Amino acid sequence: MRPSLTAATVVADAAALADEAGFGMVTLSAVARRLGVQAPSLYSHVRDLEALRDGITALALGELAERVGGAIAGRSGLEALRAYAAATRAYALGSPGRWQSLQRRAGEEVVRSEAARNMAAQAGSVLRGYEVPPGEHVHAVRLIGSTLNGFLALERSGSFDHSAPAPEESWDRTVVALDSLLRAWPA
């Protein structure tokens, strides 16, 4: 067996490239160069560029779900919310390319994956520490997701660059604000 490539190798390398140069720079040629291989060779392992991108998204989804899951395990209320937020932010800042890969419409297969279901469930389990009526859970989950993802997106796109103070401070306030909002969920 030669030191041959596999689909997983290719996707992992593409994810690394995404983190280093941005998701938009993920190109079959660039990945091939990094792997010391000619570009067409990748088509044995990856259907096309879109499939490669979906691969990164699926990888990122799994990693993020795992970290968030670990972070919120055994916690509830503000503790859990903080842990959820911290894990998300750490991932977004630590693996920017992978995180970018989550901010897009992915293929059906990825959307239906177990990791995607996990992510959705975890936001829900944070809510269990609060007394939000069951019928309101969807809205609360969507609100939490919108706020945290939105914050990270704005931060990343530089929207906070031209005003003080540092984003971290606002991030903490935001988490606290979400907490008090969930604590007194408006009917």
Next chain:
Amino acid sequence: MRPSLTAATVVADAAALADEAGFGMVTLSAVARRLGVQAPSLYSHVRDLEALRDGITALALGELAERVGGAIAGRSGLEALRAYAAATRAYALGSPGRWQSLQRRAGEEVVRSEAARNMAAQAGSVLRGYEVPPGEHVHAVRLIGSTLNGFLALERSGSFDHSAPAPEESWDRTVVALDSLLRAWPA
């Protein structure tokens, strides 16, 4: 004078293309085709592809600032917040490509534009209807922006497609939630 192109024409056409096919489909070739012109001809009016994209962003920023400004004029409190949110959402849904152009890191020139300053100021003026301490304004503005933009981004990327109810309902809840949050801003 022939019916010659101008920078504004090109950008406007590119923006139309973005709305029809997605911001990612904005290509010099495609724009040239739409204008009935050869691709290299566009370089007389636009420095390069990145400048064209920045042009769309600047255009969108101006349009959005104008609509939001009109919507919140003369309103305050929940009224103003609702109007702000409605104008933003209407723009995002009505001009999806232009809206997408705002979700990215734009050139310095765009960031420093008057429209960009306007947008920031408008979020601030919505806050005047609430009793958020001045020192907290930045955080509140960032929170509002994060939540609304984040919601629209998630909606657009299909995150809400696989759960009921329709996004509009959650959108309304979100706006109300933001209102009650601002009304009782946590110290």
Next chain:
DNA sequence: GCACCTTGCCTACAGTCCATAGGCGATCGC
């Protein structure tokens, strides 16, 4: 131990896109 076949990467090529260089003709100032 030999022929065979699978497999993994290769070269060659077509199509699209960005971007630059240089040409040509129509229009405008005079």
Next chain:
DNA sequence: GCGATCGCCTATGGACTGTAGGCAAGGTGC
């Protein structure tokens, strides 16, 4: 009318995606 300018053109090069077909190394059947 005459020349200069200006707007769009053709030609070209380099990068990227994706397809077709080749070649050789490794494993397989006999």
